[in-house]
Amino acid sequence: MKSAVVQLPGLNRDRDMIAALTKISGKAPVTVWQTETEIPDVDLIVIPGGFSYGDYxxxxxxxxxxPVMQAIREKAEKGVKVLGVCNGFQILVEAGMLPGALMRNTSLKFVCKEVKLEVVNADTDFTRAYEQGQIIRCPVAHHDGNYFVDDETLKGIQGNGQIVFRYADGTNPNGSLLDIAGVVNQAGNVLGMMPHPENLIEAAHGGSDGRGIFASALDVIAA
Amino acid sequence: MIKARVTVTLKNGVLDPQGKAIEGALGSLGFHGVHQVRQGKVFDVELDTNDQAKAEADLKAMCEKLLANTVIENYSIALT
Incomplete structure (x- = not known):
């Protein structure tokens, strides 16, 4: 399975993402710059974390x-998988490719720590390597992860199983509605999540709980 | 040249932690009786046109496409 990582000025988690994808798939992802209007033929496009455009x-x-986002939108409409992590999730909601909005953490503080996530929906392209209801560890590092969605849209995403991850065991770091940490689009091929699974994929990270997301999306058996 | 002021505010019911913090700080400065503070954004925009209708239509499109996130925010436009 081939993958691509999007690069924009201000994103700083691209190297971690490239390392994770390379280690898990055995192939280095291609990188795509923000002004590109065509994306190579890949199975998974990842928008990594950081602070694109200084969060202005x-x-x-x-x-x-x-421009690259229009190209990503077209790929997503054709069924290519898209994963947005942290700022990548914020970009996907701002682009209207995922429902809701990400607001300032209720603590008003940047939070950098490990949380626990419940896999609310293990029947997606990104979570097949996990058990339904499994609790995994995952690092977070963000200032604006407070997921909000209006009541009507919330009913819709709940009914469609679009809530994929929730913060578990009282570890919600940002005050997000219903402890939501990650959502997919209705078609199920675009996932956005605030936590950083790319930073928990091998023993040197202190665990590999995040590996399953990439193993699922890239169709490789989780190690 | 047309000058306009665009004001973007959070919708009712959307929690505003920054507004809450400002509310608390005002209280600690001795400004009691502040019932609520909601923080928003102001954009002063200058347009190279004298056509008011076009300016208003353009500003509305700018708000819908970029200046406001209409999931959580309302906007208002005032030509000055």
């Missing part, structure tokens, strides 16, 4: 309007 206006707002 709103986190992810400027990045979401860059």
């Amino acid at each position: 206006l709103r986190c992810g707002a400027i990045a979401a309007r860059m």
Whole structure:
């Protein structure tokens, strides 16, 4: 399975993401710059974390309007898998490719720590390597991860099984609605999540709980 | 040249932790009786046109496409 990592000014987790994808798939991902309007033929496009455009206006707002996002939207409509982590999640909601919005943490503080996640829906392209209801460890590092969605949309995403991850065991770091940590689009091929699974994939990280997301998306058996 | 002020505010019911923090700080400065503070954003925009209708239509499109996130925010436009 081939993958691509999007690079935009201000993103800083691209190297971690490239390392994770290379280790798990055995192939280095191609990198795609923000001005590119065509994306190579890949199975998975990843928008990594960071602070694109200095988080000006709103986190992810400027990045979401860059030419590469139109190309990603077209790929997603054709069924290519798209994963947005942290700022990548913020960019996907700003681009309207995922429901809801990500607001300032209720603590008003940048939070950098490990949380626990419940796999709420293990029947997605990104979570097949996990058991339904499994609790996994995962690091978070963000200032604007407070997921919000209006009541009507919330009913819709609940009914469709679009809530994929929730913060578990009282570890919600940002005040997000219903402890939501990650959601997929209705078609199930675009996942956004605030936590950083790419930073927990091998023993040197202190665990490999995050590996299953990439193993699922890249169709490789979780190690 | 048309000048406009765009004001973006959080929708009712959307929690505003920054507004809450400001509310608390005002209280600690002795400003009691502040019932609520909601923080928003102001954009002063200058447009190279004298056509008011076009300016208003353009500003509305700018708000919908970029200046406001209409999932959580409302906007208002005032030509000045």
